[in-house]
Amino acid sequence: MTRQQLISQIRAKQSFLCVGLDSDITKLPAVVRTAADPVFEFNKAIIEATHDLCVAYKPNLAFYESLGPKGWDTLQKTLEVIPQDVFTIADAKRGDIGNTGEQYAKAFFNELCFDSITLSPYMGKDSIVPFLKQDGKWAIVLALTSNEGAMDFQTLSLETFDGPEKVYERVLKSVANWGTDANTMFVVGATRPEMLGEVRKLVPNHFFLVPGVGAQGGSLQDVCKYGLNEDVGLLVNASRSIIFASDGPDFAEKARVEALKMQQEMAVILSEKL
Amino acid sequence: MTRQQLISQIRAKQSFLCVGLDSDITKLPAVVRTAADPVFEFNKAIIEATHDLCVAYKPNLAFYESLGPKGWDTLQKTLEVIPQDVFTIADAKRGDIGNTGEQYAKAFFNELCFDSITLSPYMGKDSIVPFLKQDGKWAIVLALTSNEGAMDFQTLSLETFDGPEKVYERVLKSVANWGTDANTMFVVGATRPEMLGEVRKLVPNHFFLVPGVGAQGGSLQDVCKYGLNEDVGLLVNASRSIIFASDGPDFAEKARVEALKMQQEMAVILSEKL
Numbered sequence: 001m002t003r004q005q006l007i008s009q010i011r012a013k014q015s016f017l018c019v020g021l022d023s024d025i026t027k028l029p030a031v032v033r034t035a036a037d038p039v040f041e042f043n044k045a046i047i048e049a050t051h052d053l054c055v056a057y058k059p060n061l062a063f064y065e066s067l068g069p070k071g072w073d074t075l076q077k078t079l080e081v082i083p084q085d086v087f088t089i090a091d092a093k094r095g096d097i098g099n100t101g102e103q104y105a106k107a108f109f110n111e112l113c114f115d116s117i118t119l120s121p122y123m124g125k126d127s128i129v130p131f132l133k134q135d136g137k138w139a140i141v142l143a144l145t146s147n148e149g150a151m152d153f154q155t156l157s158l159e160t161f162d163g164p165e166k167v168y169e170r171v172l173k174s175v176a177n178w179g180t181d182a183n184t185m186f187v188v189g190a191t192r193p194e195m196l197g198e199v200r201k202l203v204p205n206h207f208f209l210v211p212g213v214g215a216q217g218g219s220l221q222d223v224c225k226y227g228l229n230e231d232v233g234l235l236v237n238a239s240r241s242i243i244f245a246s247d248g249p250d251f252a253e254k255a256r257v258e259a260l261k262m263q264q265e266m267a268v269i270l271s272e273k274l
Numbered sequence: 275m276t277r278q279q280l281i282s283q284i285r286a287k288q289s290f291l292c293v294g295l296d297s298d299i300t301k302l303p304a305v306v307r308t309a310a311d312p313v314f315e316f317n318k319a320i321i322e323a324t325h326d327l328c329v330a331y332k333p334n335l336a337f338y339e340s341l342g343p344k345g346w347d348t349l350q351k352t353l354e355v356i357p358q359d360v361f362t363i364a365d366a367k368r369g370d371i372g373n374t375g376e377q378y379a380k381a382f383f384n385e386l387c388f389d390s391i392t393l394s395p396y397m398g399k400d401s402i403v404p405f406l407k408q409d410g411k412w413a414i415v416l417a418l419t420s421n422e423g424a425m426d427f428q429t430l431s432l433e434t435f436d437g438p439e440k441v442y443e444r445v446l447k448s449v450a451n452w453g454t455d456a457n458t459m460f461v462v463g464a465t466r467p468e469m470l471g472e473v474r475k476l477v478p479n480h481f482f483l484v485p486g487v488g489a490q491g492g493s494l495q496d497v498c499k500y501g502l503n504e505d506v507g508l509l510v511n512a513s514r515s516i517i518f519a520s521d522g523p524d525f526a527e528k529a530r531v532e533a534l535k536m537q538q539e540m541a542v543i544l545s546e547k548l
Contacts, residue, residue, distance in 0.1 A: 022373075022374070024373070024377070060370070060374055062368075062370055062374040062375075062377035062378045062381065063374075063377055065346075065377070065378065065381040066377040066378070066380045066381040066385065067381075067385075068346060068350070068381075068385050068386075069343050069344075069346035069347045069350065070343075071346075072339075072342060072343035072345075072346050073343045076342070076343065093368065093369055093370055093394070093397075094336075094367065095367055095394055096334070096336055096367055097419075097421045097423065098421070099296075099298070100296070100334055100336040100337075101336075103298070103336035103337055103339070103340040104336045104339065104340070106340045107336065107339040107340040107341075107342075111340065111341075111342050112342075120367070120369055120394040120396045120397075121396065121426075121427060122394045122395065122396045122416055122419075122427060122428065123367075123394075123416065123419050123421060123423050123424065123428075124421065124422070124423020124424060124425065124426030124427055124428070125422070125423045125426050126421050126422055126423040127421070127423055128423075142396055142397065145371075145396075145397050147371045147372070147397060147398065147400050147401070148398070148399070148400055149371065149397050149398020149399040149400040149401055149402075150397065150398060151398065152395075152398030152399050152448055153395060153396060153398055153441065153444065153445060153448075154396065154397075154398070156432050156433075156441070156444065157432065157433040158430050158431065158432060158433065159430075159431040159432065159433050164433075167427065167430070167441060170427065170430065171427060174426055174427075
């Protein structure tokens with residue numbers, strides 16, 4: 001999906017919601033547990049109930065890989081029921097170089113047909129560029145994550161000649177130089193909204209994938225205050241607060257209620273700010 | 275596998291060779307290409323030909339994931355033909371937090387029964403500790419990798435109060451505090467042997483997984499000069515130089531010849547140094 005298609009979808013749906021398909025098999029509602037492929041049945045119902053309210057789905061690969069070979073099938077079937085106009089993110093946090101990176105790009109972009117994949121930047125340029133070679137495919141690079149451990153390495157200060165700089169800031173600047181705002185996004189957590197403002201100054205045009213709103217405590221208002229740009233520039237992810245809103249037979253209906261709440265809040269923000 | 279079992283295996287085989295099963299399906303010898311599962315047939319032959327000469331196998335996950343659901347089966351079957359006394363490394367370079375990390379640990383340690391997994395440290399402590407909870411299972415954390423991009427972030431200098439410190443040095447010190455030398459190893463590339471000496475000073479007891487010898491140009495002598503400790507403390511990986519030594523019907527035999535060369539060089543080093 002191109003940047004322009006993504007922006008058009010956001011404007012049409014008045015939403016920049018990404019639904020995280022962290023479909024932990026141990027947490028599924030009883031009503032799908034007897035299905036031949038419970039995770040797929042669950043995902044299918046969630047997608048049918050929410051696809052007009054969100055602009056992206058983000059399966060977290062861990063929940064599929066932990067199912068063994070069957071999990072890969074589940075993932076493939078899930079992707080097939082996501083409407084073509086919705087952006088798809090493989091939350092894989094991969095990062096490997098050269099030929100290995102190319103293999104991952106092939107696996108996620110061409111076998112599974114994801115639009116994008118999340119990547120860890122630790123190995124540097126040659127672990128990112130293999131993912132920047134196909135039109136309409138995206139690398140979403142971890143910059144400042146929403147977890148506690150983000151403070152262990154990402155926020156350390158670097159010795160520089162021209163003023164203070166943190167590790168995640170260097171990541172932002174470097175990666176922004178390797179790709180463009182049409183094939184690269186950044187993961188920037190919602191749990192540190194004022195830092196999100198600093199990030200926005202460094203990379204004014206890039207899209208950010210923002211986890212941490214909802215269950216992790218980040219506020220949508222704060223994220224938008226600091227993160228919105230002229231093209232919206234945000235994909236705000238919510239996982240558990242939507243997909244596990246109910247564990248009863250009404251799970252899909254309740255997921256829609258939660259997604260609708262977020263979409264409506266987003267529509268108001270878009271009408272006020274843009 | 276416990277640290278003591280690993281050390282005993284190294285002493286018994288007079289080898290600290292790890293064979294990287296980067297079994298790229300496009301590079302397999304013609305003789306296995308007609309098999310129902312070419313990558314598995316290839317791996318099986320390589321394992322049969324080399325398992326008495328090496329102490330570890332390291333499948334790079336990218337080459338299996340790019341095969342789709344079938345690749346996961348291939349990986350599972352491959353693990354089943356690796357003898358129990360050989361250490362297994364999932365070269366996955368994962369890194370995710372909390373419940374997601376636990377899912378990956380389950381996938382690799384308990385579904386596929388790997389002894390260890392490679393991890394990227396960028397997300398910090400909560401992305402490493404989920405992998406330190408099972409006896410005999412190991413986290414192998416990227417510290418200083420052997421690729422060019424290692425210089426992009428890993429070797430940047432940090433602002434500190436007590437002397438110079440690089441990002442990868444902080445990673446080493448922090449991770450060494452989160453785990454022990456019985457459940458944590460580090461990836462340290464062979465392409466920078468003198469830096470390997472600095473790393474050894476910081477973490478004297480930990481095992482290092484060392485890529486970059488052979489095809490990438492690192493020297494085994496240099497790696498040992500700077501990296502050996504009293505318990506050997508090294509797993510030196512070679513992939514392409516062994517598994518793709520020949521693309522004829524003698525591929526397994528030629529792989530054995532290359533593995534034997536390295537094992538013999540290692541035996542000499544062990545007899546001289548330890």
